[in-house]
Each structure stands twice: as structure tokens, then as C-alpha cells.
Amino acid sequence: MVKLILVLTTLGSLTACSQVQPWERGYLAKQEMAWDSDPLERALNDHIFFSKEASSGGNTAAGGGCGCN
Amino acid sequence: MGTYCEIQVFETSRVNAKRQIRRLIEEARRLESKYTRYRDDSFLSQINGSAGNQNGIRVDIETAKLFEHAQVCYEQSDGLFDITAGVLRRAWDFNLKQVPTESELQGLLPLIGFDRLTWQEDILFLPENMEIDFGGIVKEYAADSLAKLARELGVKRGLINLGGDFAAIGLQPEDKPWQISVSHPDNRAKAMAHINLHEGGLASSGDYERFFVLDGKRYSHLLNPKTGWPCAGLTAVSVAANLCTVAGSFATIAMLKPKKDALDWLRKSGLPFVFMDDAGHIGGPGLIG
């Protein structure tokens, strides 16, 4: 019987050095790598710190105000 | 898809696995109902139905990108891989084992030619009597799409098999590569070769029972769009690449080229492949044992 082993070359090393190909984005797709990995936690923190500190604003435009500050 | 399809995922949670599979089948059905030749209500049938229509037909971005890929295949194969070549089926009936006359073929050749398609932004004008066949592209694209979706759904290990077009997600449990048997062109139940697939895609093209022998001459269903006659190149080829779509394009183009050209071209790509020629000889880089 004929046996073959196929080893895949990575296209990434062949095309351009800085290119991260779609199939190489498995780690980047993980929840913990997201910019907003836990929206409820982020919203809660924004709200708490908004009421305890003078600073606000971040990566996106602010939502509505509250009487807490 | 008009063919045998299989989706394998390895998950610790049964509930998750079921949900993932359900979602993947949904996506496979979507692509099938959009691009199948075998249903009158598919978008592909609508495109073919628009042949000769002065107003053309507006295509969505997914279809437009498939046409763009088909154009690259057409250019890279010097016109051999032509998605408008399906009209030759009107003359060639591989069930009846009849060889058409030269004049019959000459009558069809003017209806072939990817460069005869005209576009106005996203509107395609398909000339009268011409037709589009996404064979060699859409099933491979579907395998890649399902693999991409599976990764997004959290699948770490899985294998998509759409009628011999494979896309692997990760390795098998215990980090073993996927063992894939490539069917023998003469008998699908028989293995021509076994291939270890790591993450990526594998596609095959070949005569696969769609050929006939008449007066000692083998007539392959892979037809040269320039002459209308079968290509007398390889009998089967399987190519592995990072994407099944890329593997499929290479496999299809290799089958259409003359044997020597095909092998040179495949070797130059650096992709792993295995082939069988008309003498039954099996070879390809990475061949051991």
C-alpha cells in the first residue's frame, strides 16, 4: 500500500512577513482577547468608577449620564 | 450538495456539539440552496436563467467574489478552468457513452468563454445560451466556510467533508492528523492513497466513474473548454493547501493541463499532492513506502 504524509506549508511565511492569515487568528478569536471581553463587567466598572472618580471616557463614546456624579 | 457530506466535531459537551453541528448544517444548506445546479430556485439557476436578458442580473457580494476567484482560476490556467464550460454537457452524455461529432462541439464552443461575461458594477450580463457552473469552486468554498464558522463556534477539533473536499479544524484527539483516504478513480470504494491531513484543506479532482472507454480510448468528463474534447492528462489528483478552495483550484486546473505541464505546475507551487496518471502510476511529493 502506498503511504503518503502531507505536511502543510504555512502560507503566511510565503506571502508577507507581517501578514497574520485568517487561519492563524485562532488565539485572537478567543473571548479573553476581545477588546470588550465581558460587556456587563465593563459596563459595571465604567459606572462604578464614573461615580467615584473624576475621569471618564475610553474606547467608545459615552452613554447616558446619571445622578451619581 | 448532491453528494455525501460529513461533519465531525470533537467536544466535551454533547449539548455544545449538537448546537455547533446544527448551525453548521444550516450554513451548508444555505450554500447548497444558493449555488446548486440541481434546483430551479437556486440563485445559480436564476443566474443561468438570466442568459440573454438585456437587464442582466444583480449578484450579491458573495457571488461576486466567487466570480472573481473563478476569474483568477481562468487566468492562472490560461483559460482551461472556465466556469462557462458546462454547456459541453449538452453534447457529452457520459451515461449514454456516445462521442459527439466535431460539428456538434463546434456549435457549442462559441457559448464558452469567461471573458464573454460582462459586468456593470454588480450586475452580470450573461450572453444568451451560456451557463455558469461553479464546480471545482463552490463545494471547496463551502468546506472552508464551514471550517471558519466551526472555529467561531468554538470547535477546536473537527473535520468537514463535503463529497471529498475536506477542511480540517485542528488535529484529531490525541493530536493525531486526520487520516483521509482518497478514492481510486476506477472504483470509489477503493482507496487510491491515504493522506494525513493536518489543519487546512484537501481537495481532489479526477475521472471518478464519470468517464467511459470506447474502442480502447478513455473519455474523461474533464473537458477542454477550447476544443470541447476530453483532456488527456492525469486521471486523478489530490492537493492539500491551507484552504480547501485553493486546493480545489489547484486540483481542477492540474486535471485540465497536459500531464507534464500539470506535474511541473504542481511541483512549482510547493503544495503537497498525490496523483494518478492514465497508466495507473501513483506518485507525488511526500510519497513514502
Place this chain on the structure above:
Amino acid sequence: MKNTASRSLITLSASALALPGIAKADAPPLNSSLSYKISSYREDDLSREQVPFGDLGRYDIDVHQFKFISPLGRDYALFIDANHENMSGASPWFSTADNDGQPIINMSGASGIYDSRSEIAIGARYYSLTGNIGGAIGYSEENDYRAKYVSVSGSRNFNNDLTTLTVSASHSDDEIFPSDAERFNRVRKENKRAKSLAVSLSQILSPVASFQTALSLTGQSGYLSDPYKLQDSRPDNKTQVAFSNSLRYYFIDANGALQGDYRYYRDDFGIHSHTLDLSWFQNVTNSLKIVPMLRYYSQSPADFYSNIDDFLKPLSENQSSDYRLSAFGAISGGLSFVANFGGWITTLTAERYVANEKYSAFTVDKPSPGLVQFTRLSLGVTYEF
């Protein structure tokens, strides 16, 4: 760089990679999900030294958050957020000097404050091959405060989806109507508006690293003072700028991810601040993550901040003894457990926050006696279906 790939391979790969099912970076969420999170945080009591008279207790707050996300067809998604919080306790009312000239706090209402806030926001988003665009409207109501807001944002991916540009804008229209206004001679009804614009650029650096930089600009106008403080008068306009930088890095060997965020902030009240947030996401098993978090914050004081109210100063002049306008530093640490079983994600979080003038990165001329410390516990569940 090795270059053995044939022209055909590069060309065919490039066109295959442009196919939507393979390249599509932006897509609505794949599943519907419903999340609920309950949090409780308790501010530490003040000491008798800080508050010679009256109650020492500060705020106790319970927060309920709901979030519903649902894909609508292949290209759209719907988002609904609802929040409800209950607060009770007291907050600093005014600040005076003791016999040694040290500031002491006088807390509001001996009977304490009870308030609740309800908020609802509804948004939709459209996802295309190259990005997404969406908006939301929201409404929030308290006994003494009402906010109506609208926001829009759009993202576009470039450079094989390695680069993403996001622009967002929002507008909020708020009304303030303090309780017991007549009895305590507070303002009856005031308005406040906020407009905000943010631009962010994110870049994938490698298969395990990405970076985001963002600039946000907020302009507030209207009644920006604290109506409950006895001696509080702030400018009618405020411009805030925040410059944020975020890094995400996955350590394959450790099977964990680092999230680092740094923000520089300044406004025209004279406040500058630094915020540094670090979280480590350790994958323990396929379904369990442990997440330690550390945060450092420090701000400089507002130009008109004083830790002792001057009752002779006319209210036409800017002044405030609000601890949130003083110079201070704050350190907080927390720990989360995230478990994922069969469509259910459970998150348990504990956090401790300590503000102290000693932690300040800025000079502290007038330390506030009213800085807060609090402990928070949260329990969240998300069900995907």
C-alpha cells in the same frame, strides 16, 4: 524570507482569502444570549475622626444588569440592556475644619438617602463584509435625575482585516430635579447635555497580539454642580479628553491571556489622570478560567477644589469640596472565576477598591477626608441558545 511559493499559489490564495465565508471578519453574534449579573458593593464606613457627628455609614448599592443579544438574520443583531440599582446610605454634605484646622465631613441626611435607578437601552447593528454600523437609544431614570441618550458607531476593517477603524458618537440630554429642593434650598430643575466623540484604531500585530489606541472627546454643558452639596459651584462647561491604549497578548505556553489598558485623561476643570488596568486570564481547564485583576488610578485636583468649604465665598465663584475632585490615588484588586458548561457561562467576581491620597501620583496639597473604599461581589450568568 523564504519565497518558494509559485505566483499561482499566491494569486489563487489571495482571491480565495477574499471570499466572504473565509474572510468575513465582521458578523453578528452566532447565538442569542441572555445575561444577568447581580452585584453588591459596600462602601466602608467612615471613621469617627473623619465624621465627628452623625452616621458613619456610606453607600450600599445593589446592581442588577440584564443583557439580551440576538442575531437577526445573517447580517443584523439586536441588543437590549436593562439595569436596575438600589442605593441606600449617606454621602458627604459639606466639609468644615476642626479645632486643629483639619477637614472634617458632615454627612447628608441623618435618615439616609434611598434612591433607585432604572435604565433601558435598545440597539441594533448591521454587519457587512468590511465592517459594521449600528446605534442605540437609552433612557435612565432616578428619583431626581433623568437621562435620554442616543449613540451611533461604525467600524471598518482594512488591510486584510488586520486593521480596524471605529468611530462613535453619542449625545445625552439630562434633567436634574433634586428631592427636597424647597426644604434645603436646592435648585429645582436643571439641565445638562453631553456630546461625545471617539475614534479608535486597532491593529493585529501577530497571531497572539493586538493593539488598540483610542481618543475620546466629551463636551458637557449645563448644570454640572452637585445639587446636594451645601457649597458647590462648578463651571457650566467641561471638555474632557481621554487617550487610551490597550494590548491583548496570548501566552501559548502558559495558556493564558494578558489584557493591559492604559488611559490618560484630562479636562478643563484642571484634572489629569492615569489609569492602568491589568487582567490575566488563566485557562485552567477547557471550561474554567481564573482571572486576577489589578487597577491603579490617580488624578490631580480640580483647580477650584478645596477640602474645607468656605461659606463666605460667593457661589458665583467656582468651588467644591467633592472628594472626587481632590488629588488621590486608588488601587483595586479583584479575582474572577469564569465557568462554562453546556451553554451556561457563570462568572463570580470579588473586588476591593481603596482610594488614598498616599497612592497619588500627583502632588496632594489638600487631601480629602472623604475618599472611598469599597468591596464588591458579583455573580453573573449567561445562557446562549
